[in-house]
């Protein structure tokens with residue numbers, strides 16, 4: 001099983017709530033919008049991974065203590081656990097987003113998140129994450145590798161969870 005992260009930096013511009021998304025330029029989910037993120041490296045905690053991936057992909061510096069855990073997403077492919085994704089959000093970061101070979105960053109209004117250009121499951125959990133809730137979800141895909149070409153089958157979502165045992 002793969003362990004991965006997503007990070008959603010937030011800001012308020014003259015009363016408009018925005019979230020930093022990336023257009024993924026290569027690898028899993030290429031061409032789709034998502035948050036900065038990626039796979040855990042050996043010895044890394046999810047929080048450390050989210051900080052590193054956000055720095056590598058869009059150049060923002062985040063103090064790990066400023067990340068708020070928002071979701072745990074259990075992605076299953078053909079009945080097997082495929083990816084466990086830890087989702088964080090923060091309003092505290094340093095720097096300006098810049099593009100990298102992996103990602104093109106874009107601030108978008110929370111009201112205008114392009115769900116039709118994202119993973120099919122994102123519309124089920126990201127609105128709650130952007131509304132400040134905590135969620136745990138299980139999402140089942142069928143049709144074999146790669147995951148981003150499999151079909152989304154069904155899901156279960158729990159809101160108001162706590163992540164007290166976080167590493």
Ligand SMILES: CNc1ncnc2c1ncn2[C@@H]1O[C@H](COP(=O)(O)OP(=O)(O)OP(=O)(O)O)[C@@H](O)[C@H]1O
Pocket residue numbers: 004005006026027028029034036037038039075083085119121122147
């Ligand atoms: C199934 N539904 C899904 N919905 C939303 N997000 C999903 C996802 N499944 C994976 N993700 C995220 O996608 C990124 C993969 O990125 P990443 O590990 O960089 O993949 P990639 O193949 O490019 O790997 P390398 O760059 O070689 O490490 C990573 O943030 C991961 O949390």
